[in-house]
Amino acid sequence: MKFNSRRTIRCAVGTVILCLLGTSVARSQSGKAGADQKPQMSEDAFKNIQVLRGIPVNEFMGTMGFFAASLGMNCTDCHGDDSAGSWDRYADDTPLKQTARRMVLMENLINRSDFGATRMVTCYTCHRGVQHPAVTPSLDEQYGAPPPADPDQVEMIPSVPDSPSAVEQILDKFIQAVGGAQQLGKLTSFTAKGTYSGFDTEFQKVPVDVFAKAPNQRTTTVHVTAGDDTTSFDGSDAWIAATNKPVPLIMLTKGDLDGARLDAELTFPATIKQSLSKWHVGFPPVKINDRAVAVVEGTAGGGTHVKLFFDKTSGLLVRQVRFVDTPVGLIPLRVDYSDYRAVAGVKMPFHWTTTWVDGQSTTELSNVQPNAAVAEAKFMKPAPAVSRGAASK
Ligand code: HEC
Numbered sequence: 001m002k003f004n005s006r007r008t009i010r011c012a013v014g015t016v017i018l019c020l021l022g023t024s025v026a027r028s029q030s031g032k033a034g035a036d037q038k039p040q041m042s043e044d045a046f047k048n049i050q051v052l053r054g055i056p057v058n059e060f061m062g063t064m065g066f067f068a069a070s071l072g073m074n075c076t077d078c079h080g081d082d083s084a085g086s087w088d089r090y091a092d093d094t095p096l097k098q099t100a101r102r103m104v105l106m107e108n109l110i111n112r113s114d115f116g117a118t119r120m121v122t123c124y125t126c127h128r129g130v131q132h133p134a135v136t137p138s139l140d141e142q143y144g145a146p147p148p149a150d151p152d153q154v155e156m157i158p159s160v161p162d163s164p165s166a167v168e169q170i171l172d173k174f175i176q177a178v179g180g181a182q183q184l185g186k187l188t189s190f191t192a193k194g195t196y197s198g199f200d201t202e203f204q205k206v207p208v209d210v211f212a213k214a215p216n217q218r219t220t221t222v223h224v225t226a227g228d229d230t231t232s233f234d235g236s237d238a239w240i241a242a243t244n245k246p247v248p249l250i251m252l253t254k255g256d257l258d259g260a261r262l263d264a265e266l267t268f269p270a271t272i273k274q275s276l277s278k279w280h281v282g283f284p285p286v287k288i289n290d291r292a293v294a295v296v297e298g299t300a301g302g303g304t305h306v307k308l309f310f311d312k313t314s315g316l317l318v319r320q321v322r323f324v325d326t327p328v329g330l331i332p333l334r335v336d337y338s339d340y341r342a343v344a345g346v347k348m349p350f351h352w353t354t355t356w357v358d359g360q361s362t363t364e365l366s367n368v369q370p371n372a373a374v375a376e377a378k379f380m381k382p383a384p385a386v387s388r389g390a391a392s393k
């Protein structure tokens, strides 16, 4: 999972990674309660968990992504060369793992004793993407040009007062830009085919299928060499079944669940105003790919903060960034949308790139069938991923 921006962190394992993010407790809003619908906890899924206990697997994997991104390390840097290609060996202790455990306890202690139990200090506060934090101020930095503002930073806050009508205006312009509410109402489902490439395919293009049904069901299956990797959201619960994860079926919770829901809702954006709450605008002006964007921030049902970036000229959504909670800090996940094309009178992005602490992937659609029949079963909990042949681990 891992990954870091500057240094292209290549992931460990031929096995892979991708991570998820997420956080705690399951919510069961669909009345489908039952043991089956409870997320698996880290200490039940893994063999040697001493500090990060009592959190669901997706949140645990998000924490690993947070470590990797904060220190600029690959999974196998901490887990040892023998862990490449063997999830079992991830349970072995190494000196760096032991130090990382102590650092989690230190972070908690600092926050408890000096910051009133608010998580102000994280691994990234000190490490800034490197294994050995700098301890001496840099004169080059002090006298050099400051780096450009990063529009994704959660710390970037509105510089002018909020205005509900300004939010409304941006969202209305978007709805108009994609075809208008009436047209959106006529698109109730689709199936799509295309290609996917990413860390987990060694950037080779492989086939992908997307199934979606309004208002908020969505399933994506990527046909990687090792098997089929499926992410699905049925309207209330979400799962990932992937061949490259240490656990073949992972239920998504909190921030990951918020994300799956949002991805599904943005697929049919007529109800975008209800998808998030506590909207904010008035962020400092920023550009994406040299184009001015309007930034709004909102909060998803599970408490996840999300920023949406709309092209000021076209009104179209060009980026979302969400900040998924883990026990040690927030991990950013970004989706960049482009190549909007009309499908049954509704403009949809045919190209998107997802970037997170665990890797980067690009999906390109080539063929979309609007209002196609999609069986309800498509969105339900997938079967655990099974590797084809002898390919993996
Ligand atoms: C900075 C060091 C560090 C990095 C980098 C790191 N891990 Fe870990 N990993 C740990 C520690 C520490 C534990 C044990 C946590 C505990 O005891 O609560 C662990 C445990 C695990 C386990 C559970 C193994 C078992 O069966 O007990 C898995 C799986 C895992 N890591 C996967 C990953 C992946 C995938 C990555 C890359 C995204 C990664 N880790 C990156 C430190 C690290």
Ligand code: HEC
Pocket: 067, 071, 096, 097, 099, 100, 103, 104, 107, 121, 122, 123, 124, 125, 126, 127, 131, 132, 133, 328
């Ligand atoms: C208050 C600052 C601070 C925070 C917060 C912090 N670290 Fe560290 N960390 C350090 C310093 C300083 C070192 C020693 C670096 C050196 O040896 O040059 C270190 C060392 C480490 C090492 C050993 C590196 C090596 O090569 O020996 C690991 C692994 C590590 N930290 C992981 C983490 C993780 C994971 C977190 C978050 C849970 C974290 N750190 C949070 C300051 C911090």
